[in-house]
Amino acid sequence: MGDILDFLTNAKIMELASDPRVLFGAGVLFVLALLFHWKFVQLLLFAIGGTLAVIRLANLAGGEASLDKNLLTFGLGTVIVAGILIYFLFIRSD
Numbered sequence: 001m002g003d004i005l006d007f008l009t010n011a012k013i014m015e016l017a018s019d020p021r022v023l024f025g026a027g028v029l030f031v032l033a034l035l036f037h038w039k040f041v042q043l044l045l046f047a048i049g050g051t052l053a054v055i056r057l058a059n060l061a062g063g064e065a066s067l068d069k070n071l072l073t074f075g076l077g078t079v080i081v082a083g084i085l086i087y088f089l090f091i092r093s094d
Contacts, residue, residue: 017052043088050081 016022026045033041054077058070 014052014056039088043085047081047085050084051078054078054081 026049029041030045032038033045054074057077058073
């Protein structure tokens, strides 16, 4: 248990997102959510994955692109992810 807590306290978000153990756990949770039709778990995983994808696309972790491009990419990506979440949570009826 101490090793897990040390790993979580010392890890950065992007390093944690690319760790094979975390990806395997998220994959197993996603498969279980699909099998048991856990809509909110599926949307939570989509929100986390979508936000991490937008952060990686905008190069916010490395600071490689200009600030204007980063803000525009991050803003549009976040609006798209939020729009999809709003659609599946409030508009689409099951």
